[in-house]
Amino acid sequence: MDAFTNxxxxxxxxxxxxxxxxxxxxxxxxxxxxxxxxxxxxxxLAAILLPFTAHLSAEHGIMLFSVIYCTGVxxxxxxxxxxxxxxxxxxxxxxxxxxxxxxxxxxxxxxxxAVMCSAIGGTVSAIxxxxxxxxxxxxxxxxxxxPEIFALVFFGLAVAASVGAKTLWKGWLSILAGLxxxxxxxxxxxxxxxxxxxxxxxxxxxxxxxxxxGFFAVSEIMVQAEKKATxxxxxxxxxxxFPSFGELWAHKIAVLRSIIIGFFCGILPGIGATLAAFMGxxxxxxxxxERWEFGKGKLEGVISSETANNAATGAAxxxxxxxxxxxxxxxxxxxxxxxxxxxxPGPLVFINSADLVWVxxxxxxxxxxxxxxxxxxxTKTIINLLxxxxxxxxxxxLMLATVGAYAVRGLVIDVVVMFVAGVAGFFLRRTxxxxxxxxxxLILGKIGEQTFAQAMQMLHYEWTGYFSRPxxxxxxxxxxxTLGASAYRAFFAEPEPEGPPEDAKTT
Amino acid sequence: xxxxxxxxxxxxxxxxxxxxxxFIFSFEFNKPxxxxxxxxxxxxxxxILMIVLxxxxxxxxxxxxxxxxxxxxxxxxxxxxxxAPEDHSSLNWYAHTFAMVAIPFIYLRVPDFLGGMMGLxxxxxxxxxxxxxxxxxxxxxxxxxxxQVGGMLALPIxxxxxxxxxxxxxxxxxxxxxxxYLMGERRIGWMAGVAAGVFGILLFMFVKLLYVGLPTGNIHxxxxxxxxxxTILQ
Numbered sequence: 001m002d003a004f005t006n007x008x009x010x011x012x013x014x015x016x017x018x019x020x021x022x023x024x025x026x027x028x029x030x031x032x033x034x035x036x037x038x039x040x041x042x043x044x045l046a047a048i049l050l051p052f053t054a055h056l057s058a059e060h061g062i063m064l065f066s067v068i069y070c071t072g073v074x075x076x077x078x079x080x081x082x083x084x085x086x087x088x089x090x091x092x093x094x095x096x097x098x099x100x101x102x103x104x105x106x107x108x109x110x111x112x113x114a115v116m117c118s119a120i121g122g123t124v125s126a127i128x129x130x131x132x133x134x135x136x137x138x139x140x141x142x143x144x145x146x147p148e149i150f151a152l153v154f155f156g157l158a159v160a161a162s163v164g165a166k167t168l169w170k171g172w173l174s175i176l177a178g179l180x181x182x183x184x185x186x187x188x189x190x191x192x193x194x195x196x197x198x199x200x201x202x203x204x205x206x207x208x209x210x211x212x213x214g215f216f217a218v219s220e221i222m223v224q225a226e227k228k229a230t231x232x233x234x235x236x237x238x239x240x241x242f243p244s245f246g247e248l249w250a251h252k253i254a255v256l257r258s259i260i261i262g263f264f265c266g267i268l269p270g271i272g273a274t275l276a277a278f279m280g281x282x283x284x285x286x287x288x289x290e291r292w293e294f295g296k297g298k299l300e301g302v303i304s305s306e307t308a309n310n311a312a313t314g315a316a317x318x319x320x321x322x323x324x325x326x327x328x329x330x331x332x333x334x335x336x337x338x339x340x341x342x343x344x345p346g347p348l349v350f351i352n353s354a355d356l357v358w359v360x361x362x363x364x365x366x367x368x369x370x371x372x373x374x375x376x377x378x379t380k381t382i383i384n385l386l387x388x389x390x391x392x393x394x395x396x397x398l399m400l401a402t403v404g405a406y407a408v409r410g411l412v413i414d415v416v417v418m419f420v421a422g423v424a425g426f427f428l429r430r431t432x433x434x435x436x437x438x439x440x441x442l443i444l445g446k447i448g449e450q451t452f453a454q455a456m457q458m459l460h461y462e463w464t465g466y467f468s469r470p471x472x473x474x475x476x477x478x479x480x481x482t483l484g485a486s487a488y489r490a491f492f493a494e495p496e497p498e499g500p501p502e503d504a505k506t507t
Numbered sequence: 508x509x510x511x512x513x514x515x516x517x518x519x520x521x522x523x524x525x526x527x528x529x530f531i532f533s534f535e536f537n538k539p540x541x542x543x544x545x546x547x548x549x550x551x552x553x554x555i556l557m558i559v560l561x562x563x564x565x566x567x568x569x570x571x572x573x574x575x576x577x578x579x580x581x582x583x584x585x586x587x588x589x590x591a592p593e594d595h596s597s598l599n600w601y602a603h604t605f606a607m608v609a610i611p612f613i614y615l616r617v618p619d620f621l622g623g624m625m626g627l628x629x630x631x632x633x634x635x636x637x638x639x640x641x642x643x644x645x646x647x648x649x650x651x652x653x654x655q656v657g658g659m660l661a662l663p664i665x666x667x668x669x670x671x672x673x674x675x676x677x678x679x680x681x682x683x684x685x686x687x688y689l690m691g692e693r694r695i696g697w698m699a700g701v702a703a704g705v706f707g708i709l710l711f712m713f714v715k716l717l718y719v720g721l722p723t724g725n726i727h728x729x730x731x732x733x734x735x736x737x738t739i740l741q
Contacts, residue, residue, distance in 0.1 A: 169565035173522065176558045180529065183551045190540035192547040195532060218663060225659040226595060228691050391690035392701045395683035398663060399705060402675070403713055403721065412722055416611075416667035423608060423660050431518070449550045453543055461544055490568060 003130050007365075010358030014063070014366075023060050024363055027067030028370050032378055034068075035075015035087040037400060042072020042088065043209055043408070046333050058341035059356045063363045065334045070126075070313050070367040072330070073273060074118035074375060077306050081110045085217040085397070089208065089443055090273035090309035092216070092436045093281035097294060097301030104297045108379075112242030113299055114306045115375040117255060121307035122368030124259050125266070125314030130361050133318050143471055146454035151466070151475035153448040156275045158479040159282050160440050161486065166432025168490045174434040178441020179448070181206055188450040201413045208443050210405040210418035215435040217401045218422025221394050223429065228390070242376070243299065251303045254284050258304045262311025267319060273312035274443055278436075280308025310371075314364060321349055321357060510573030515566060522562035526555045595656055604657035607650050610643050611661065611668035633726040636672050651689065659689045674724025674733035680706045714740045 014020050034045040046068055053061035076087020081098030094114065101110040157179075161171040184195045185205030196202040227233035248255075258280040265276035284304035285294045294301050320331045338345045343353070350357060405418040425435045455472075459465030466473045530552065537548040618639045622632040647665060651658025666682045683702035692698055713719040714737060723733030 167565070167568070169561055169568055172561045173558065173565065176554055176561060179554050180551065180558070183554065187536070187540075187547040187550075189543045190538070190547055192536050192538055192540070194536045194547060194551065195529075222656075222660055225690050226656045229656045229659075230595070391687050391692045392697075394690055395686040395702065396705045396708075398686060399679055399683065399709055402667075402670075402679075403709060403719065406675075406721065407713075407719055410720070412667070412671040415670055416615075416664065419663040419667045422663060426660060452550065453545070456545070457543065487564075490564070491571070 006354070006358045007130055007362055010355075010360075010362035011366075013355060013359050014362050020060060020063065020359075023056070023064045024067055024366070027064045027363075028071050028367055028374060031068035031071030031367075032075040032371075032374065035072040036078040036378065041076060041209070041404065042068050043330060043333075045072070046330055050333055050336055053337045054340045058338065058343055058353070059359055061337040061341065062334055062356060063360050065330065065337055066317065066360050066364050067367040069316075069330045070122050070310070070364055071371060073309050073313055074114065074122070074306070074371050077114040077118065077302075078111055078379065081114060081302065082107055083217075083397070084220045086212070088273075089212055089439055090277045090312070091305070092212075092274075092439065093277045093305040094302055094309075095216070096281065096305075096436075097296070097298045100295065100297035101299070101302070106297065109243045109247075109299065110302050111379045112376070113248065113302050115371060115379060116243070116248055117258075117303045117307040118310040119368055119372040119375065120255060121259055121262055121310035122313055122371065123365065125263055125311040126361065126365040126368055127314075128263055129314035129317055129364070133322060145469075145472075146451040146458060147466060147469055148472040148475065150448060150451040150455045151472040151479065152275075153444050153451065155475045155479035155482070156279065157441065157444060157448070158482040158486075160275075160278050160437060161483075168486045170431075170433045171437055174428070174437030175441040177433075178438040178443075179445040180441075181211070181438070182442045182445025182449070188446065189453045201411065204409075205446070206417060206442070207408055207414060208439065209408045210414040211421045211442055212439055213401045213405050214418040214421025215425040215439055217397055218419055219425030219429060219435065221397060222422060222426040224390055225394070233390070247299065248303075251300050254300050254304050255307050257283060257287070258307035259311045262308035263315045265308070266312025266315025273309040273316065274440065276312035277305045277309040278440060280304045310368065313368075317360070317364070320345055321360075509570035511566070511570050512573070515569040519562050519566040519569075522558060522565075526558045526562070529558075530555050600654070600657070603650065603654050604660060607647065607654065607657045607661035608664060610647050610650075611665040614639060614643055614665070614668050633672070636726060640669065640673075655689050655691075659686070662686065662689060670722050670724075672724055672726045673729040675721040676710075676733040676736045677724060677729045679709070710736070710740060 014024065030045050031042050035042050046065060049064070049068075053064065056064070073088065073090060076091035077094045077098065078087070080086040080091040080095035082102055084095050084099040086092040086095050098110045098114070101107060157175055161168060161175050182205070184202055186192065186203060187194055193203060224233060261280045261283060262273070262276040265279060266273060281301060281304050284300050285291050288294065288300065290298070316331055320334060335345055343349070401418060402415050405414045406412065408414060428435060428438070466476060533548045533551055533555070537546065539546050614636075618632060618636040621639075622635050625631075625635075627635065644665075647658070647661070651662065662682070662685055666678060669678055680702045683705055684698045687698045687701065714721065718741065720737075721733075723737065724730045
């Protein structure tokens with residue numbers, strides 16, 4: 001059977017079963033809602049629902065999680081834009097320009113662009129996923145081993161160091177701080193305790209969900225509290241003017257570029273949508289003729305980030321289903337759903353459970369399409385949250401964040417970690433460090449160390465082994481060049497102006 | 508000294524001190540792993556070395572450029588930093604604020620330490636915790652009244668520190684009202700109404716609908732109050 005026939009069969013199976021339909025729409029709305037409520041995220045919903053999937057069939061359970069994944073990644077953009085609180089790490093770059101747009105009174109435009117681009121990125125990714133899962137899985141199996149994944153992590157971190165902080169040095173220090181936080185807990189090779197200070201909690205490492213909530217949600221509330229106390233607070237302006245077709249069409253190249261970046265980053269296990277979003281944003285800045293406008297409320301920043309992270313959702317299913325390797329927290333929970341039904345994701349799923357695979361593919365395709373329709377309706381209502389005075393919204397966000405941090409593992413200490421991260425984020429942002437960089441370092445640190453150890457063992461501790469692995473070598477060289485160029489620029493080049501050059505002003 | 512300021516030296520000193528502390532602690536797990544040449548400490552020590560290099564690089568950069576601006580358009584583009592207001596960047600303000608942030612950690616450590624010294628059973632430890640919590644709360648309130656922004660920074664950590672013992676159900680409404688007060692709200696009716704509304708929404712959504720188990724606390728009467736609410740809702 002070809003892909004189209006399989007897709008048609010999957011669609012019919014999905015929509016001919018009342019429970020399947022209910023779960024599909026429940027997942028679509030739940031993912032969007034939890035993604036869009038400040039303080040909680042799609043991961044909170046997924047963590048809450050995980051035990052209940054034991055009562056569902058494997059098909060329904062996996063389908064529900066894949067739908068939540070698609071719509072939750074979009075939903076996280078709403079809080080990133082409206083409150084500078086990314087619903088998930090992959091929405092962090094969306095806040096860079098989305099939140100300044102809200103402050104300028106262009107929230108509707110930013111959210112509208114996020115709706116459109118999430119739907120486009122996700123739908124194209126779902127189509128590509130259906131057409132290319134098998135050939136790409138075969139290629140990825142042979143071409144991407146631990147040395148390549150480590151090289152990609154290295155390249156991603158080298159690129160990300162240049163985003164979010166006041167200077168490159170602060171960008172690097174932010175990422176290194178994140179990498180160091182990721183070291184806490186058991187080492188990935190020998191299981192030896194590191195920096196646990198004899199606290200059992202720290203053995204499991206510092207979870208990234210409380211850290212993200214702290215660095216973004218809590219620190220933002222503290223920043224706003226200080227502004228209120230000093231009289232510098234400005235209420236965000238409300239608007240529901242969505243971007244025109246012409247405005248979106250003008251960014252077609254950015255959309256296309258982000259789809260490609262998002263899809264290829266999403267394929268890689270363990271990295272997924274977060275790196276996709278950062279790289280999508282970074283490339284948009286790099287290729288733009290108006291780079292100085294990024295970070296001040298440029299529509300292209302939101303478009304690039306949101307297209308890339310949703311384009312990664314379809315691609316992230318490829319390593320999960322083809323190799324059994326999760327690309328992030330939510331896909332890791334999907335592995336849990338498989339295991340609850342005595343199944344292991346991997347190449348055999350395509351043979352033993354082809355029906356399941358195609359129902360999931362169809363569900364993801366329609367979930368991305370539904371973002372377009374339900375997303376616009378939801379946005380019109382959610383944007384009104386901005387009308388609530390911030391002193392009333394703040395306790396709600398803080399308490400939701402408390403529930404979100406606690407629900408991940410049922411540990412109160414996660415709540416304390418979140419609030420400590422909030423205070424740290426407050427002071428780090430004052431001194432020009434990048435909280436997004438710390439979070440990226442924390443997320444990529446574990447997989448970076450693990451793949452480095454595996455790569456060194458595979459290459460017999462000889463870096464020259466990379467010469468026989470062209471993809472890994474290219475990524476390492478690209479990372480080194482990025483680091484070298486930024487170090488050169490940091491020391492020898494004149495600081496670049498933050499405004500437009502004179503010739504740009506006159507044209 | 509080039510363009511260096513005291514702040515630059517302090518910043519570099521803090522990073523180097525952090526690196527030194529982390530390096531010293533790395534000896535605790537500097538154990539060989541049979542299948543991996545670099546052992547458990549190889550990766551963290553490489554990061555520590557890079558932290559030292561980046562901190563020194565930043566110091567050299569400040570020496571050459573002073574405060575300077577963004578080193579690239581990419582940095583300028585996504586700089587999410589915030590400016591500190593003048594009256595909130597004095598040494599006094601920092602000392603006062605960090606003293607407030609330390610209060611929750613005193614609560615997390617002191618009762619256990621005292622209980623251990625006195626060899627108290629769990630029930631007795633609860634009493635020690637209560638006896639420690641209330642004076643600390645009073646001290647916190649007094650300090651927060653004088654420094655509201657510092658209070659806003661430390662309050663959530665204090666809430667988190669008390670959560671295990673006093674539970675979400677008893678603390679959340681009080682916490683919500685304190686947040687509103689520290690953010691400048693003074694209308695008692697509004698504060699009580701919003702706190703009740705927020706608390707009600709959370710209980711309905713998470714406890715009633717989704718059966719999420721929130722911390723009930725483990726000290727009487729907070730534990731009894733928490734379990735009473737859960738019993739009513741579920």
